[in-house]
Amino acid sequence: MSDDEIILSDLSDDELVQQMHDDLYDGLKDEIEEGTQILLERGWAPYKVLTEALVEGMRIVGEDFRDGILFVPEVLLSANAMKAGMFILRPLLAATGAPKQGKMVIGTVKGDIHDIGKNLVGMMMEGAGFDVIDLGINNAVEKYMAAIEEHQPDIIGMSALLTTTMPYMKVVIDTMKEKGIRDDYVVLVGGAPLNEEFGKAVGADAYCRDAAVAVETAKDFMKRKHNVRN
Amino acid sequence: MMDPDTPAIRRRGGRASVVAAREAEKRPRVSTIKYGIRPVEAVTAEQLERIHQASLAILREIGIEFRDETAIRQWKEAGADVQGQRVRLDGEMLMHLISKAPSRFEMTSRDPSQRFEIAPDTMTFGAMQGAPNVRDLQGVRRASTIEDLRNMNRLTQMLPGFHIAGGFTCEPTDIAVPWRHLHINHSSLVETNMPFFGLTTGKQRAEDSIAMGQIVHGKDFMDQNAVMLGHVSGNSPLVWDSTMLEGLRAFVEANQVVLLSPFVLGAANTPADIPATIAQLNAEALAALAYTQLVRPGAKMIYGQYSVSVSMRSGAPMSGMPEVTLINAVIGQLARRYGLPWRTTASQSSAKTFDAQSGYESAIAYMSGASAGANLMMHAGGWDEAGLVCCMAKFVADAEQNLLIEKYAQGISFEHFDDALEAVRRIGPGGHYLGDSFTLKRFKDAFFAPEILDYLSYEQWKVKGSKDMAQRCREKAKSIIASYEQPPMDPAVREELDAFVAQRQEEISPSIA
CATH class of the missing domain: 3.40.50.280 (Cobalamin-binding domain)
Incomplete structure (x- = not known):
């Protein structure tokens, strides 16, 4: 089932965002950092990376946690991966005056x-x-x-x-x-x-x-x- | 939050793959369950010996009745002291016969993945049998029909937690009694691909059961493999009757398993005393076990017993009572002494609805059997009203209890002990383990995660419709039955099986007159 052969930088934007949703779901911190960097390098606005790749990915995680498919330790792992992406985005978000989650x-x-x-x-x-x-x-x-x-x-x-x-x-x-x-x-x-x-x-x-x-x-x-x- | 030694977390395919994997984890389990706990012992070695000697004395001095010509002839030929139907057995001959029985044997079916061992250190679950009524998917109590039985078999097939289909989990009362066994076996064989209880009530029905098993599995296969069990009940005190013994012989001669169960209604058909009840029960069981080896040395058999105490207010059998728990513990001690697997009644209740009494009685019965080291947890699904009702909702709840009890019985593993202690070092005082790498690795298996028992907050529970356990179970039963798929069977075999039923219906009068 695992597919470590995926080269994130080879993926189109849409594929990469999709892959980041999966990677967030699977709690992969390094891959989320890498995906975040790639999208930024491709000229994505930090706020767009946050909402479309990270927040949307965590929405899916939250839904499946609520429905009893994912368990607490897995969600913490996902949250940890999300945090890693946020760590990269936070200064950029501040600098670009993007709206904050809160x-x-x-x-x-x-x-x-x-x-x-x-x-x-x-x-x-x-x-x-x-x-x-x-x-x-x-x-x-x-x-x-x-x-x-x-x-x-x-x-x-x-x-x-x-x-x-x-x-x-x-x-x-x-x-x-x-x-x-x-x-x-x-x-x-x-x-x-x-x-x-x-x-x-x-x-x-x-x-x-x-x-x-x-x-x-x-x-x-x-x-x-x-x-x-x- | 994560320790530096966190094992590499790998891609597993995101939501789609995880959801599919979680579904697949729910597939029916069919493997052998090995006991890891030490069984409770209710009496000392010396007290156990007193009971054993009392059983031998009962058989030697009082004797036991075999109300069956063939059995009487066989006992005479074997050199027992036979007067009329009364057989007096000497301890040495008795124990010599019993020593011929295998301690452990395998059961399987036409599905080779259904394979497990019945032995003094394993645990097996069988669905309930014999209820003339169901409490149906609407919660209504009524006489059961063949369609109810088919649904019970569908549930048995689909729910993890059962090794053995009950056969007549509920009676198809809409079918004439002389034809009933044909349809019961037909449903066991068509709706499930599991080992199952065949019918033992008389020579003809037992032989039909075996013949139907052989149509589906092949005679050669059954000569080599046990796929069916025959339940042989005693008439306590101290009687084995012809009907049951004919069934016993048909099953044993076809290399199938028999379960020999004295039927104890404590203080009604045994003395009002625990050790004397056990001594009598044990004498009855030993006589039937020895007889089975007389019929076929090496026959696969299970030390049976059905024990309840009797209410002196009404004469009704009572489940979940402390005396039964004690009897279980001692029967476990005796069976291990004889090197034989034994059964208990896992989920019995006398409640009229699936209520707190039903839950209490069943939970005690489960723990009583498991802590005593029972090897066949029989009637482990659906049993209410002292067996007069098969409750479809309770069946679903019990199936989950079977998995819970399995986990308990397997005991404590020290496989991860050292790694887990490392986690204590990592977290130290005041932290939490929810995000620790060890928790991540182990959380799914470390603690049992029920689905039927409800652990939502009050608000969540309310949002989900304020459903009680019976309601949730009925919904689950409905959805399982809706998603049920019949296990594959060669169309030619199916045709032969159907033809057998039709032909036997031609030959057997539907009238019991």
Whole structure:
């Protein structure tokens, strides 16, 4: 089944993009780097490489993850390959003023040290082309506020595994409200004990039940945001 | 995230290839399952010896009835103490006969890829048999028909998790009793290409079963290979009857496998005591096992037993009870002592719907058999209402349990232990293993990944229609039946098989009067 004989530079643009979708699916970091370089050398705009080759490839990965065909470790591998492509594109995107997918600050809330789910979301978001600033675990409201100020993200993501720590999300959101900045940001919350009602009750924009939904939701909010701005 | 020693990840063809490969991974499994766990032992060696000696004493002093002229003649010729139908057997003669049996043997079919070993260290799964009712694809309980049986065989053929087709997984009650065996065997042979249970209820039916097997497989092939099993039940206490013994002889003479099962309704046809129940059951089994070797030395046979306890409130058989689990463990100890493969009843329940009772009872029955080291997990699919119902939804759920139990039985492998410990060094405190190279290499095989059991979040489950297990299983059963393809059979063979059924229907009166 494996075909290591493929010479990426011999492929037409369409074939190469198709091959990159397959390579992303298969989690091939080196091949994605090479494909990204080739498209850039052929004069593709960095934003076109990002959307048509990388983001579209990760969309397929996300779909099959959602449908139970791909497994978590495979998706992480794909996300890793995507990140490698992004690493090449990011400075070029900035230089060409291309539209950004978006930026996210993500962290587990105060009192909670669980981060597997949060890490998964972070990696999937990066895989989808977002800039992700990961604050790690056990974050007090001050940490979130400082990160918002420093990074000016589009999205704030909060995670908790414990019923005893999840109410802290409301503390963060209420603080944002007090400072009058709540509506400047999309707030996404997640974690095993949460549900939609809880998300609404604490004043988040959305509850995301898993990493795939987090990415879809984030993309959806970014689309709306751009529409408003345009 | 990745360690520097990550093995080269290779192209595998992207989405199209992976989706196809994942589908192919679901193909039916037919190979031998080897036990890797140490079986639970419920009694000490000394206690086991007491039970064994008690069984010998029962056969020596009380004796056992063989209600069958041929068997009585054979026992007399062999030098047993025979008075009327009562046969008293001495321990030495008994164990000498049993020692002639093979400890391990292969079963196969017309599909050479269906090949597995039945032995004291292997595990085999067979679909349920004998239900006069089905709970159908709409969840309705009704008398079963030949079309239901065909669907059960289609499911058996398609679902990974079964080695042996049940034969009469449900009874085709729309066919006259004297003709039924013809259609049951016909469906086993046409809808599946697996080893299967033939009919043993009497000489004529057993001989028809063998003849039909031989039409499809060839007589020479069956003289060399076991493709059919005959289930021979005892009438506890201490009786083997002519109907079953005729069936036994037909199967053994054709080199096919017999399964000799005393039928224990604890406290009803055995004493209300666990070790005494086992001693009686074991005496019954040993007598039939020895008789089988008298008929044909070297005959392939399985130490059978069907054990349930009886509700003293109603007289009804009860599944999933602790006594049965204990009996299983001891039968396992005895069978290993005799060097014979043995069977248990893997998925039994008395529930009236596919509900929590059904799940609890079945799960206990599965674990009870597997932890005792059972070699044939019988009725491992569909069994509810003490065997009066074959539940099509439960059949699908049980098929997945068979794979889960297989994984448990295979035990723990140390093949990757050192590599895995290296991963602990790589990740250290506070990290995670989801992206580690070792996880990537092993995740698919390291942990069992069910499809029927539901592990979605509440929201996902709701999005997918809030379906309970029975609903999901019925949908899966429908889609399997819709995608089913009949295994290939030479048209000339098929014609001969059909003609045999037609001819026998001419010869046999449909009336049971």
